[in-house]
Amino acid sequence: xxxxxxxxxxxxxxxxxxxxxxxxxCPSIHDNSRKLIFENEEKGIRYFWVKPSDVSIYVERGxxxxxxxxxDILLEYSxxxxxxxxxxxxxxxxxxxxxxxxxxxxxRTLKVATKFVNIAKNFYASRCRDIDIIKLNGSIELAPILGxxxxxxxxxxxxxxxxxxxxxxxxxxxxxxxxxxxxxxSFKFKTKEIEEILDSMKAQVKTDD
Amino acid sequence: xxxxxxxxxxxxxxxALRGLYKDFGYLPFKMSKFEEYDxxxxxxxxxVSDSVITFNxxxxxxxxLKPDVTLSIIKNTVDKAGCKEKVYxxxxxxxxxxxxxxxxxxxxxxxxxxxxIDTYDIFEVLYLxxxxxxxxxxxxxxxxxxxxxxxxxxxxxxxxxxxxxxxIRLVSEKNRHEATALLEKYSIDSDTAQKLLSFIxxxxxxxxxxxxxxxICTTPEAITALESLKTLxxxxxxxxxxxxxxxxFSVINDMNYYNGIVFKGFLNGIPEGVLAGxxxxxxxxxxxxxxxxxxxxxxxxxxxDFNRESKGYDVDVLLLYSDKTDVKKVFDRVRALTSASLxxxxxxxxxxxxxxxxxxxxxxxxK
Numbered sequence: 001x002x003x004x005x006x007x008x009x010x011x012x013x014x015x016x017x018x019x020x021x022x023x024x025x026c027p028s029i030h031d032n033s034r035k036l037i038f039e040n041e042e043k044g045i046r047y048f049w050v051k052p053s054d055v056s057i058y059v060e061r062g063x064x065x066x067x068x069x070x071x072d073i074l075l076e077y078s079x080x081x082x083x084x085x086x087x088x089x090x091x092x093x094x095x096x097x098x099x100x101x102x103x104x105x106x107x108r109t110l111k112v113a114t115k116f117v118n119i120a121k122n123f124y125a126s127r128c129r130d131i132d133i134i135k136l137n138g139s140i141e142l143a144p145i146l147g148x149x150x151x152x153x154x155x156x157x158x159x160x161x162x163x164x165x166x167x168x169x170x171x172x173x174x175x176x177x178x179x180x181x182x183x184x185x186s187f188k189f190k191t192k193e194i195e196e197i198l199d200s201m202k203a204q205v206k207t208d209d
Numbered sequence: 210x211x212x213x214x215x216x217x218x219x220x221x222x223x224x225a226l227r228g229l230y231k232d233f234g235y236l237p238f239k240m241s242k243f244e245e246y247d248x249x250x251x252x253x254x255x256x257v258s259d260s261v262i263t264f265n266x267x268x269x270x271x272x273x274l275k276p277d278v279t280l281s282i283i284k285n286t287v288d289k290a291g292c293k294e295k296v297y298x299x300x301x302x303x304x305x306x307x308x309x310x311x312x313x314x315x316x317x318x319x320x321x322x323x324x325x326i327d328t329y330d331i332f333e334v335l336y337l338x339x340x341x342x343x344x345x346x347x348x349x350x351x352x353x354x355x356x357x358x359x360x361x362x363x364x365x366x367x368x369x370x371x372x373x374x375x376x377i378r379l380v381s382e383k384n385r386h387e388a389t390a391l392l393e394k395y396s397i398d399s400d401t402a403q404k405l406l407s408f409i410x411x412x413x414x415x416x417x418x419x420x421x422x423x424x425i426c427t428t429p430e431a432i433t434a435l436e437s438l439k440t441l442x443x444x445x446x447x448x449x450x451x452x453x454x455x456x457x458f459s460v461i462n463d464m465n466y467y468n469g470i471v472f473k474g475f476l477n478g479i480p481e482g483v484l485a486g487x488x489x490x491x492x493x494x495x496x497x498x499x500x501x502x503x504x505x506x507x508x509x510x511x512x513x514d515f516n517r518e519s520k521g522y523d524v525d526v527l528l529l530y531s532d533k534t535d536v537k538k539v540f541d542r543v544r545a546l547t548s549a550s551l552x553x554x555x556x557x558x559x560x561x562x563x564x565x566x567x568x569x570x571x572x573x574x575x576k
Contacts, residue, residue, distance in 0.1 A: 060480070060481075061480050062479075062480025062481075080481060081382070082382055082383040082384075082459065083382045083383065083384040083387070084383055084384075084385075085385075085386065086386040086387075183480055184459075184475070184480075184481065184482065185475045185476075185477075185479060185480050185481060185482070186480075188350040188352065188455070188475045189348075189350065189475070189477045
């Protein structure tokens with residue numbers, strides 16, 4: 001039996017339909033119930049929905065053999081896992097944004113508001129820029145508007161929220177997409193099953209061109 | 210066996226492993242809990258995590274609670290041609306644990322073979338690694354790879370350390386998509402790129418992987434390294450653990466320290482590797498030693514949750530007595546029960562936190 005941790009929400013739905021097309025369907029998942037775990041015994045697969053940022057924890061600690069997590073989560077928490085496949089969905093970018101017309105003159109410590117503390121730290125450390133990290137848990141866009149921070153480091157999908165709040169992307173930190181990950185120990189003992197899923201999923205990945 | 214009920218998983222393992230290492234002539238090595246911080250600064254990348262708990266000694270010297278055992282053992286061995294020291298240890302180390310990202314006391318046991326090591330020693334250590342895992346559970350997997358094979362090919366690119374480090378990280382993640390992008394970014398020619406990428410897919414039984422490696426290893430260095438891997442497999446293939454061995458290049462380690470064979474052991478049911486080791490002649494050289502070394506460590510703290518059966522109770526008998534009860538009567542009853550192989554706790558009232566199988570009241574009435 002392979003345990004699969006899926007991220008709750010729109011991305012998770014897309015991911016599940018990839019699994020479905022790859023031949024690992026589990027019809028009961030469409031039932032409108034409050035059940036948390038869905039199983040298809042015949043296919044030897046069991047799915048469960050978890051908070052997107054928790055997927056890597058389930059996989060790293062072996063509660064799930066495989067899972068799908070955004071690259072943002074993997075970069076932020078650096079879990080000890082195998083990153084087997086770029087699913088090329090849930091595409092967005094981690095970017096630095098600021099109020100329109102913002103100019104970083106390097107003359108003082110840059111105040112950075114973000115949910116992704118490690119990503120922001122590593123990004124600015126690689127350019128030796130002295131920063132003051134302000135960890136926020138939501139509504140990051142508010143920070144520069146109210147003068148709490150100079151810039152924000154956050155996920156940008158379409159840029160609409162930024163535009164509506166008179167903010168703009170200053171630069172891209174890294175492109176993000178959903179990745180198929182696996183627990184290292186599970187991979188040793190369920191190699192064949194995981195490889196089979198991996199190969200079928202590879203066939204479902206759409207390329208950009 | 211009574212020990213089976215009393216000893217915890219990790220204690221049982223230590224007991225069995227000590228016997229095993231002793232049989233093969235490894236001597237116990239006991240060390241202090243502290244070490245000069247300087248030793249770790251100089252070999253920072255060798256440590257599993259770079260965070261170390263430090264404090265000042267009475268004379269102001271900066272000391273560290275041991276995050277690693279190997280470095281201290283190397284420091285304490287004799288560096289003489291023809292000499293070989295085989296030691297085993299069982300120590301607590303202090304470092305940031307993988308999943309919690311906090312400092313943790315980790316019980317570690319392992320062995321090191323230091324000095325003029327030869328093929329036999331390498332084989333013996335690898336065999337003992339397999340046997341150590343088998344001691345704990347028969348359902349184990351031992352993954353091996355060879356730094357020499359990998360390094361030889363990586364060197365042909367002529368790229369900088371940063372590239373190599375990054376590529377090693379991606380291979381250890383089996384991250385083919387990002388590795389492909391990295392090779393493109395560094396404009397590696399397609400033939401070399403294909404060979405390098407194949408390391409990500411190179412895993413499985415030694416027979417299968419070695420066959421594929423034959424086509425990849427073309428430089429003299431790579432061929433020499435592959436030959437040593439073949440020799441090792443020809444020896445190991447005849448042991449009882451032949452079917453437990455896999456070659457997997459995601460088991461790679463820092464090239465500045467490890468040079469030959471590296472390996473990692475897994476037990477079915479434990480989410481991370483419980484055993485890690487390898488040949489670290491390069492570290493010896495960095496520490497000014499002329500000889501070679503190979504060893505491994507087992508992380509026993511991971512066994513805590515392994516196959517844990519919940520008993521449902523803490524003691525067999527809860528023996529109640531009161532102020533009026535004759536003390537001798539209490540003691541006699543406790544003795545009688547323990548000699549009947551029952552566990553017993555004598556209490557004046559029913560404790561909240563103890564789960565018991567039977568209750569006996571010496572006074573006849575229960576409060």
